Amino acid sequence: xxxxxxxxxxxxxxxxxxxxxxxxxxxxxxxxxxxxxxxxxxxxxxxxxxxxxxxxxxxxxxxxxxxxxxxxxxxxxxxxxxxxxxxxxxxxxxxxxxxxxxxxxxxxxxxxxxxxxxxxxxxxxxxxxxxxxxxxxxxxxxxxxxxxxxxxxxxxxxxxxxxxxxxxxxxxxxxxxxxxxxxxxxxxxxxxxxxxxxxxxxxxxxxxxx
Amino acid sequence: xxxxxxxxxxxxxxxxxxxxxxxxxxxxxxxxxxxxxxxxxxxxxxxxxxxxxxxxxxxxxxxxxxxxxxxxxxxxxxxxxxxxxxxxxxxxxxxxxxxxxxxxxxxxxxxxxxxxxxxxxxxxxxxxxxxxxxxxxxxxxxxxxxxxxxxxxxxxxxxxxxxxxxxxxxxxxxxxxxxxxxxxxxxxxxxxxxxxxxxxxxxxxxxxxxxxxxxxxxxxxxxxxxxxxxxxxxxxxxxxxxxxxxxxxxxxxxxxxxxxxxxxxxxxxxxxxxxxxxxxxxxxxxxxxxxxxxxxxxxxxxxxxxxxxxxxxxxxxxxxxxxxxxxxxxxxxxxxxxxxxxxxxxxxxxxxxxxxxxxxxxxxxxxxxxxxxx
Numbered sequence: 001x002x003x004x005x006x007x008x009x010x011x012x013x014x015x016x017x018x019x020x021x022x023x024x025x026x027x028x029x030x031x032x033x034x035x036x037x038x039x040x041x042x043x044x045x046x047x048x049x050x051x052x053x054x055x056x057x058x059x060x061x062x063x064x065x066x067x068x069x070x071x072x073x074x075x076x077x078x079x080x081x082x083x084x085x086x087x088x089x090x091x092x093x094x095x096x097x098x099x100x101x102x103x104x105x106x107x108x109x110x111x112x113x114x115x116x117x118x119x120x121x122x123x124x125x126x127x128x129x130x131x132x133x134x135x136x137x138x139x140x141x142x143x144x145x146x147x148x149x150x151x152x153x154x155x156x157x158x159x160x161x162x163x164x165x166x167x168x169x170x171x172x173x174x175x176x177x178x179x180x181x182x183x184x185x186x187x188x189x190x191x192x193x194x195x196x197x198x199x200x201x202x203x204x205x206x207x208x209x210x
Numbered sequence: 211x212x213x214x215x216x217x218x219x220x221x222x223x224x225x226x227x228x229x230x231x232x233x234x235x236x237x238x239x240x241x242x243x244x245x246x247x248x249x250x251x252x253x254x255x256x257x258x259x260x261x262x263x264x265x266x267x268x269x270x271x272x273x274x275x276x277x278x279x280x281x282x283x284x285x286x287x288x289x290x291x292x293x294x295x296x297x298x299x300x301x302x303x304x305x306x307x308x309x310x311x312x313x314x315x316x317x318x319x320x321x322x323x324x325x326x327x328x329x330x331x332x333x334x335x336x337x338x339x340x341x342x343x344x345x346x347x348x349x350x351x352x353x354x355x356x357x358x359x360x361x362x363x364x365x366x367x368x369x370x371x372x373x374x375x376x377x378x379x380x381x382x383x384x385x386x387x388x389x390x391x392x393x394x395x396x397x398x399x400x401x402x403x404x405x406x407x408x409x410x411x412x413x414x415x416x417x418x419x420x421x422x423x424x425x426x427x428x429x430x431x432x433x434x435x436x437x438x439x440x441x442x443x444x445x446x447x448x449x450x451x452x453x454x455x456x457x458x459x460x461x462x463x464x465x466x467x468x469x470x471x472x473x474x475x476x477x478x479x480x481x482x483x484x485x486x487x488x489x490x491x492x493x494x495x496x497x498x499x500x501x502x503x504x505x506x507x508x509x510x511x512x513x514x515x516x517x518x519x520x521x522x523x524x525x526x527x528x529x530x531x532x533x534x535x536x537x538x539x540x541x542x543x544x545x546x547x548x549x550x551x552x553x554x555x556x557x558x559x560x561x562x563x564x565x566x567x568x569x570x571x572x573x574x575x576x577x578x579x580x581x582x583x584x
Contacts, residue, residue, distance in 0.1 A: 054331055054482025063482050071331070079325040081248040089229065090244060093237040094332035099230055119251070135328075 005066065006031050006143045006174035007052065012061035014047055021047050023197030025061070029143065032172045034165060034187065038179050038202070039194035045178045046074050048194065049147045052176070067142025067174075068095075074147035074178070076132045080121030084112065084131055087120065088138065095139035103138035109160055110134065126152035137164070144168060147178040162187060234338060241334075241342030248318050249350055255314045259354055263306045264361045270302040271295050271365045279419045285444035285452040292447045294420045296366045300374070300442045303358045304381045304435050305414045311354055312385035312392075312406040315347055319393025320402060323477065330478035340474060343390060344467070351382035373445030373456075380459035381438035385410065387466030388434070394473035409434070434462050 005028045012025040021044040029035055039045045050056040052063050053071040078087060088103045097103075107113040110130040120128060129152045136144065150161045162184075165175050169189070177188070185191055191202035225243065228236050249255070274295040281290045281297055319326075330336055359375030368374045385406065392402040413433045415421050430436055437458025444450045501509045 052482070054480040055327070057479075057481040065482060069482070071328075073328075075324075077324045077328045079248070079322050081251045081321070082244060086244055086247070089240060090329060090334070091332055092230070093232050093240060094329050094334035096232045096333065098232075135332075139332075 004030060005064075007066070007069075007176070008064045009048075009052060010062050010064070012048070012051055012063070013059045014044070014051055014056065015059055020197055022051070022058070025194075025197070025199050027192055027199050029174045029176050031142075031174055032169055033189040034169045034175045034177065036177050036179050036185060036188035036191045037194055037199065038185065038191060043194045044197060045194055046147055049073075049145050049176075049178050053145050065143055068139060070136040070139065070141030070144040072133050072136035072144070072146040072149045074151075076125075076128045078120040078128060078131050078135070081119060083117050083119055084123075085116045087131060087135060091135050091138060097139055100138070102140050103134060106134045106137055106164070109164060110157060111160075124152075126154065126157070129153065130157065133161070137168075140173075142173050144173065144175045146175065148180070149177065234335060237335065238338045238341055241338055242345045245318070245342045245346035246349060248322070249314055249346060252314060252317060255310060255317070258310050258313075259357060262310070263303070263358050264364075266302050266306050267299050267358075267361055267365055270298045274298045274420065280423070281419050281443055281447075283444055283448075284440050285450055285455055286448055290443065290447050292443070293366075296446065297443065298418065298420055299362055299365055300439070300446055301414050301418045301420075303362055303378055304438055304442065305410055307351075307354055307358050307378045307382045308385035308410045308413075308435060309407065311347070311351055311382040312389040312410065313403065314350060315343075315386040315389030316393045316402045316406060317389075317399070318346075319343065319390050320396075320399055323393065326474075327478045331480050336474060336478060340471060347383065347386040347390070351379050351386060355379035355382050368446040369449055370445035370451055373451040374442050376451075377438040377442035377445060377456055380441070380456045381435045384434045384438070384459045384462040384466075387463040387470065390470045391466050391473065394470060394477060414439075435459070 007029040009025050009027050012022050013020070014022040025048060027035075037045055037048065047056065049071075050073070051058045053069065053073075054063070055071075055073075082090070084107070088100050091097075092100055092103075104113070107116065110133065112127065112130045112134065115123060115127060120131060123131070129149075133146070133149055136146065136149075144165075150158050153161060165177070168175055177184075179185075185202070192199040193202050228239055272295075276293040276295045278291045279294045279297060281292055283290045326339055329339065355375050355378035358378050359371060362368065362374065363371055388409070389402075389406060392405055396402045396405070413435050417430055417433060417436065417439045437455040441452050441456040444452055444455075503509055
């Protein structure tokens with residue numbers, strides 16, 4: 001199975017103790033598409049994304065990627081003692097960015113700019129999630145992995161999120177979104193369902209645009 | 211002489227100059243600044259430093275009688291006969307400094323554990339982050355030990371106060387290192403706090419002759435603050451400082467640092483394969499399914515991107531196989547309005563990697579041959 005891809009999972013296996021969670025996950029994320037992975041609670045969606053992001057080691061199989069990765073974990077991973085601006089400066093070093101132009105643009109679009117000098121610990125859940133998302137996207141990655149990225153967003157920011165995601169796709173970047181069952185399936189170019197530790201194709205949805 | 215406000219503005223200007231620099235040194239300075247900022251915002255720890263140390267030392271000095279006790283000093287290689295309450299303030303100060311610094315480092319490392327992992331996975335240097343934590347530990351130890359040393363001089367007059375402060379500093383380094391390790395390996399804050407408190411209590415109590423009159427057993431030498439206690443007692447009651455005994459704390463710090471580096475590396479290890487995959491565009495065969503419809507037309511379905519279908523017989527004069535349609539390039543990022551305007555057009559271009567030429571013959575056999583050739 002060769003071809004054009006941004007990220008490819010090959011026969012991924014992962015168990016927690018004796019409980020297998022992933023039993024041979026195979027799929028390909030192509031350039032310029034939004035792919036959804038859906039599944040019931042406990043199906044292993046978050047485990048799969050953590051393996052793809054390199055956070056967890058798979059027991060077997062490999063993950064190949066061709067571009068820089070942006071990872072937005074389900075659990076908000078920020079430092080409560082640092083301000084929003086300090087988070088951006090920290091990750092500017094990590095991503096080796098010349099400037100924070102893209103980060104500031106995201107702050108504006110997600111209505112986060114007014115909190116730049118606030119500590120993350122005093123922000124609301126939805127606002128912290130915006131910071132979580134900004135950190136994942138501020139280096140304009142070629143491949144974006146997002147786990148329930150709009151949790152806590154109000155409707156306007158939810159639409160902003162999809163507008164940003166569509167723009168990424170339109171510029172040839174690849175986006176993989178973990179989502180709940182029947183949640184936003186019509187917004188994906190392709191959908192995979194995680195079932196019994198494997199991914200299976202879902203019927204292609206009718207796309208909607210925002 | 212530079213005024214305080216001028217110094218602050220110079221510091222601010224220096225920080226601003228670092229903002230867009232991403233060299234290793236700039237990243238280290240930023241990390242040090244952020245680490246110290248985090249500690250400075252730990253209000254519980256600051257309250258403990260400001261209030262607990264004087265209260266604790268005052269209680270010890272006031273409650274414990276001033277009867278003379280024998281302290282087995284390795285520095286003087288003899289027995290020092292010293293007031294129990296004054297010796298107890300040294301034990302108490304070491305106890306307070308180690309608890310507070312151990313707690314501060316543990317809390318900071320524990321709370322930023324996932325964040326540090328995310329930073330490293332994003333590309334931040336592990337060495338940079340660990341060095342920043344070490345620098346922050348030294349800064350905190352200097353501040354807390356200095357404060358505790360000054361407070362102690364309010365209750366009695368040590369013979370060598372600077373050496374006494376130095377022993378407190380070294381004990382702080384030891385427990386700070388322990389706090390870093392516990393922050394990396396323990397899963398809950400309660401467990402870490404409990405371990406630090408218990409170790410510090412046992413460590414200090416066993417060495418105190420008020421509690422343990424036979425505190426010259428060999429096992430005492432292996433306690434984390436043995437060197438600091440020996441240096442502190444000698445500095446308090448004699449004119450002898452001992453760099454050698456004080457430096458025992460550094461051995462503990464190095465030991466903790468080794469464990470900490472290993473734990474940090476394991477915790478932040480990137481398991482993804484970042485090695486660039488060889489570009490296969492143009493040389494990899496496409497995967498297509500060719501089927502004949504009932505009306506005789508041919509259906510070509512690509513399993514990995516669109517294909518170019520050529521109706522010419524080979525050799526193809528139009529040479530449509532070469533070059534293959536290029537994959538959609540990453541468009542430059544534009545402002546919000548411009549991107550929105552461009553998006554419908556750009557989405558129609560779909561990447562491919564191989565041009566597949568086939569005949570539009572109605573024959574299924576011909577189609578299969580074409581598919582096989584591709």
